[in-house]
Amino acid sequence: MADELVHYDVVGGTATITLDSPHNRNALSAQLRRELSDSLTKAATDDAVRVIVLTHTGPVFCAGMDLKEARGGSAGDQGVNEFPKILEQLWTSPKPVVARLAGPARAGGIGMVAACDIAVAVPEATFAFSEVRIGVVPAIISLTVLPRLNPRAAHELFLTGDTFDARRAVEIGLLNSAVPAAELDAEVTRFVKALAAGGPKALAETKALLSRPRFATPSEGFEEMLGLSAKFFASEEGQEGILAFAQKRKPNWVPQD
Numbered sequence: 001m002a003d004e005l006v007h008y009d010v011v012g013g014t015a016t017i018t019l020d021s022p023h024n025r026n027a028l029s030a031q032l033r034r035e036l037s038d039s040l041t042k043a044a045t046d047d048a049v050r051v052i053v054l055t056h057t058g059p060v061f062c063a064g065m066d067l068k069e070a071r072g073g074s075a076g077d078q079g080v081n082e083f084p085k086i087l088e089q090l091w092t093s094p095k096p097v098v099a100r101l102a103g104p105a106r107a108g109g110i111g112m113v114a115a116c117d118i119a120v121a122v123p124e125a126t127f128a129f130s131e132v133r134i135g136v137v138p139a140i141i142s143l144t145v146l147p148r149l150n151p152r153a154a155h156e157l158f159l160t161g162d163t164f165d166a167r168r169a170v171e172i173g174l175l176n177s178a179v180p181a182a183e184l185d186a187e188v189t190r191f192v193k194a195l196a197a198g199g200p201k202a203l204a205e206t207k208a209l210l211s212r213p214r215f216a217t218p219s220e221g222f223e224e225m226l227g228l229s230a231k232f233f234a235s236e237e238g239q240e241g242i243l244a245f246a247q248k249r250k251p252n253w254v255p256q257d
């Protein structure tokens with residue numbers, strides 16, 4: 001049996017998913033995609049998991065699609081199969097996902113970073129939408145990257161394929177922060193703790209809310225949002241949070257359904 005390329009560990013409510021294929025810079029081979037998708041399913045469905053961290057071994061977070069596997073073959077099997085499913089799993093997971101980058105990301109790897117809720121990298125991490133440089137199109141990743149990036153930067157970086165640094169990635173909305181390597185884990189832990197403090201159902205609903213199409217005007221949305229807000233105020237979770245506030249204690253969140 002081939003060695004595992006993705007490791008899955010749960011400690012104290014955090015599922016850590018580690019890409020471990022450093023020899024090809026965690027390129028998205030068929031095996032890695034399959035294992036990553038399985039790990040994301042486990043994390044999404046395990047009540048004990050509150051937050052997911054997506055990280056890596058080796059010098060590179062992810063070099064994008066496996067270009068060696070993509071040689072030859074036909075349009076249906078060039079390495080992009082199942083990749084949309086992974087982006088969908090990251091984007092729609094009921095648990096918040098934090099990307100931890102101790103190194104660069106390219107193309108499909110950036111698509112995954114963009115699909116995560118929070119992304120933290122070291123200042124040395126570099127990024128490039130290198131697709132056009134090899135004659136392919138950032139089609140799938142456009143679906144997760146474009147909602148994050150400011151349009152001017154998206155046009156420049158998608159069309160030129162230029163490499164940009166972590167500081168610019170923060171400026172354009174791809175990363176939340178860039179911190180020295182020695183502080184990377186503390187920064188990830190800071191986000192994980194903050195995310196785990198929220199009510200699980202409220203977090204899942206808030207995450208879904210962030211992805212909804214916008215209403216044309218606030219007036220169009222008030223009625224629906226009043227219903228959603230009232231539902232959560234009346235929910236077991238909402239009532240526990242409100243009681244905990246009154247009693248000056250931390251809420252005891254009930255497990256998710």
Ligand SMILES: CC(C)(COP(=O)([O-])OP(=O)([O-])OC[C@H]1O[C@@H](n2cnc3c(N)ncnc32)[C@H](O)[C@@H]1OP(=O)([O-])[O-])[C@@H](O)C(=O)NCCC(=O)NCCSC(=O)C[C@@](C)(O)CC(=O)[O-]
Pocket residue numbers: 023024025027028059060062063064065066067068069080083104106107108109111130131134136137138139140141142
């Ligand atoms: C990532 C750095 C900067 C690290 O740069 P580095 O750390 O200097 O590593 P390296 O370039 O020396 O590479 C180390 C090994 O990893 C391999 N490797 C490296 N990348 C890949 C890859 N993607 N697929 C398969 N193998 C890869 C590379 O071939 C080499 O293997 P060796 O020569 O030792 O046998 C550099 O390796 C690099 O630029 N890699 C190519 C990145 C790239 O062009 N990716 C495009 C992927 S296409 C894609 O993702 C399409 C998609 C999904 O976006 C389409 C869509 O959205 O619709």
